Amino acid sequence: MTDATFIETTSRPDAAWGAVMAMALCVALLIASEFMPVSLLTPMAEGLSATEGQTGQAISISGLFAVAASMLITTVAGRLNRKTVLVALTGLMLASLVMVAVAQSFAMLMLARALLGICVGGFWALATAVIMRLVPASEVPRGLSLMYGGQAIAAAFAAPMGSYLGDIIGWRGVFWALVPLVAGNLVWHLVALPSLPARGRQSLGTLIEVLRRPYFARGLIAAMLSWGAAFTMFTYLRPYLETVTRVDVTTLSILLLVLGSAGFIGTWAAGRFVGNNVAAQLKLPALIMGAVTLALIFAGASPVLTGLLLAIWGVMNTAMSVIFMTWMSQNVDDAPEAAGSLMVAAIQLSILLGAVIGGLLLDGFSITATFAGSVLLSAIATALIGSGRRMLKP
Template sequence: MAVAALSNEETKPIAAWGAVLSMALCVAVLIASEFMPVSLLTPMAEGLRATEGQTGQAISISGLFAVAASMVITTAAGTLNRKWVLIALTGFMLVSLVMVAAALDFTVLMLGRALLGICIGGFWALAAAVIMRLVPESDVPRALALMYGGQAIAAAFAAPIGSYLGGIFGWRAVFWALTPIVAVNLVWHVIALPSLPARQRQGFRTMFGLLRRPYFLRGLIASMLSWGSAFTMFTYLRPFLEQVTGADVTTLSILLLVLGCAGFVGTWASGRYVSGSVAPLLKVPTLLMGGCTLGLLLFGGSVVAAGLFLAVWGAMNTTMSVIWMTWMSQNVDDAPEAAGSLMVAAIQASILLGAVVGGLLLDGLSISATFAGSVVVAVIGIALIGNGQRLLKPE
């Protein structure tokens, strides 16, 4: 379905856009599942008799297991066909949602979120390498943008709908509602994904080899800072909008919808304009997102100002993913699975640390301290990226 035979037994993909769309749907439900607690943080905390800072760790625990899974997935999967590995990971997501929706205490919630973390780490570690096999090289940025369109869909609709429906039916109903979508995606994977036999095994030795490349290590740290800044803020966005902006449930849902819909703009722009060397673009998302977080600190009491800042933040959030994964595909094309594992581990570690540090700042100081910490991390990331040239592989 997805490939045509060429000379010397080498195969190159004919664009398998149906499979890319299946990946995009998986991204949508994966992102929705991972970050739904952001829009439901307050009612989940009340229902489980925990603080908002503690409940925010439901995101950090999935990040912790995602880090571990991303590091071992290519070794653990060995010679297994990557199609069936992706199908199994999607099955883990379905089980996780059922556990979270049915959780009667904080422990079961955290176990369900840990299982989701395995799915997150495994899927994202393989995603870019799989996309590189589904379409020709020239179409990779566009295919990545399409796949991350699933992120935009989740950001646009999952949080506001989750917040709104959670207020009407309760937070458990929101997680139950995701389960049939994941089941449909599971079937779509089986139908649309072509056979993806394992290629050269890329395990820990390959990963360590990549870490000895200075340009890649710098990029890895820079990506960690970029995502760390973003999720120190995003994980605790609802408490900020409630406490500082004074948003009720309806206003909160509208603001989250604005943020999410802006993600479509970022996806469209990245698919259209991200091509060639991405060096000049690497710092743009972190610069603008950090600026928006600072703007919220200064002017977040206004609903209109908050909406404008969240719109820019949302557009840059999806753009950031496409830019960094395109950077990886261009600069580590000789070991895409190993590079993907390291990238996902770095990003999930930054989400984990962002949620932990942000929660400590929230519980120990204030929500403003959490957002200020996000800005500081963004500044460090921008300084490391510079003009992006030092993050490119040598000619």
């Protein structure tokens, strides 16, 4: 965004751009908090006397509660002011980080991650609708792009910074470092968010009606398989880089930075090229990311080649969200909130299943088996999607 654009948008009296930026920061902190265990998996497992596969379930448990929260938030909190709900969810994120930092047992870690999952699912289920109330209709795309910018920043820097700082201040220190940032974000929400009275309660019947549409159900399953394949691999990337590529902490951080930074390219490219022909693009994430994961199984010993492959994977990882959300907006435009809740639930459930499947394969067999499981899920997703025509509304 140029300076001129920034001045123009922030000067508009009918747009709460400060609140939008507060939500963007919340997104960055949510993503960082949710996936920080990926870059700290090994030391966290050692510190809690657990296996790496068990510690990986810290991501799956947050996904489980995120699924439940995304489906129920608009019903349970339907009559509450949306500002109150967002502030409360941010408070849960703060409590979760403190609990992780002081955790002395695997059970405490799981409880803390469950709280984070409620925050993740609740926030994402409400986020788009809140943005639509903060800015004029013509500015909604800009507001959404700012909010998702927080996701891109976290994806680029959270993992490499986590692994690097974890080696210096310990994994507990990394989570403590996030605490003041989240506390500041909570205060920012209190100050910047206007009052957002509820506009009615979403009916569970609407969710069921949308889910019963065959083309949408197929697309939802395809999304779950695509994200499931991604997180079967991504959750256990650090053990792979340590045991197969055999990198030190510095190189590990560089490779994670390469992967995350490539996400900016994916976001830009998807925003530029994803359009009316979205059907043909639905299979690209699973196809390309699956091929990259397969290549890593055979070519992971070279740090340079691994870095190149991870960059390609990172591009498609961020493009995947834009592709599937564009598909959703074009094909369920009559019930976008219901479809959005179902998409958030499906994605979080796929993250849960990916972490569970990957952890079982890692503990039961090897990291190669984990990556092979990811490739298999990608292949199933690609076959299901096909040309993508069966996922378009009649």
